[in-house]
Amino acid sequence: MKNYLFILCIALGLCAAVYPSTCRAQPPEDLFFRSLTDGEKVVERVMSADMLVLADGEKIRLIGIKAPPAPKRKERMEVDEFNIPIRTVNPITSIEEQAFQFAQELLEGKTVRLEFDDQIKDDNWYTLAYVFLPDGTLANAEVLRQGFAQLRIMLPNIKYAAQLRAAYREARTEKRGLQGQ
Numbered sequence: 001m002k003n004y005l006f007i008l009c010i011a012l013g014l015c016a017a018v019y020p021s022t023c024r025a026q027p028p029e030d031l032f033f034r035s036l037t038d039g040e041k042v043v044e045r046v047m048s049a050d051m052l053v054l055a056d057g058e059k060i061r062l063i064g065i066k067a068p069p070a071p072k073r074k075e076r077m078e079v080d081e082f083n084i085p086i087r088t089v090n091p092i093t094s095i096e097e098q099a100f101q102f103a104q105e106l107l108e109g110k111t112v113r114l115e116f117d118d119q120i121k122d123d124n125w126y127t128l129a130y131v132f133l134p135d136g137t138l139a140n141a142e143v144l145r146q147g148f149a150q151l152r153i154m155l156p157n158i159k160y161a162a163q164l165r166a167a168y169r170e171a172r173t174e175k176r177g178l179q180g181q
Contacts, residue, residue, distance in 0.1 A: 039113070039114060040111055040112065040113050040114075041054045041055065041056070041058075041111070041112060041114055042054065042055040042109070042110070042111050042112075043055075043107045043108055043109065043110055043111075043112055044057075044108075044109075045108060046070075046100065046103045046104045046107055046108050047059070047070060048067050048068070048069055048070040048099070048100060048103070049065075049067030049068070049070075049099040049100060049102065049103040049143050049148045049149055050062045050065050050066060050067035050103075050143065050149055051067075051126065052103075052107055052108075052131070058127055059126045059127065060114065060126065060127050060128075060129050060131065061122055061126040061127070061128055061129075062129070062130070062131055062139065062140045062143065063117060063128050063129060063130055063140060063157045063159075063160075064130075064140050064144075064151065064152060064153050064157070064160065064161065064164040065140055065143055065144055065149035065150065065151065065152055065164070066149060066150045066151075066152040067099050067103075067143065067148055067149035067150075068095060068096045068099055068148075068149075068178070069096065070096065070100045071094060071096045071097045071100060095148075095177060095178060098148065098177070099143075099148035099149070099177070099178075102143070102146055102148055103143060103148070106133070106139060106142060106143070107131070107133075107139060110133060110134065111134060112131050112132060112133060112134070112139070113131075113132040114129040114130070114131060114132075115129060115130040115132065115159070116128070116129055116130075117130070117156065117157035117158070117159045118156035118157060119156055119157050128157060130159065130160055138160060138163060140160070140164060141160070141163050141164055141166075141167040142167070144164060144167040144168045144171060145167040145168075145170055145171055145176075146171065146176055146177055147171040147174075147175075147176030147177020147178050147179045147180060148177045148178065149178070150168075150178060151164060151165065151168040153165070
């Protein structure tokens with residue numbers, strides 16, 4: 001019995017050496033780099049200033065920007081003796097909250113047009129896209145222009161790199177949002 005197991009192990013090792021693509025589970029190359037058709041979609045909700053969820057459930061990461069994470073919501077709210085929530089007012093709104101609110105107002109519930117570049121998926125399997133509003137505004141650049149994200153251009157997705165750089169420079173010059181701190 002031990003000899004059979006030894007022979008089986010040798011055979012599997014030879015299979016892996018001779019036919020490496022059939023022995024290892026690898027995602028097909030075209031899932032990362034392929035040509036998708038651009039199209040119009042409805043934004044269901046905004047997860048952060050650089051990520052959104054479409055009505056069909058697909059998660060989209062905006063190409064060329066890196067925004068702060070969405071602010072954490074308090075799980076439990078304080079209540080008084082009559083079980084009425086006590087709201088504490090904070091006069092200072094964090095940059096994370098401002099970025100999140102701006103992205104919500106800009107994108108949530110709108111029909112947007114998606115454009116894809118050379119790389120379709122990132123390492124976390126989010127779809128990478130340029131998001132255009134109904135009036136033709138590039139949402140990726142608008143978030144940068146208002147100072148709610150950092151510029152993050154990465155090869156091979158450089159289709160609108162010049163426009164994104166210009167928006168980032170404007171935010172830095174005007175000291176808006178993250179660039180004003």
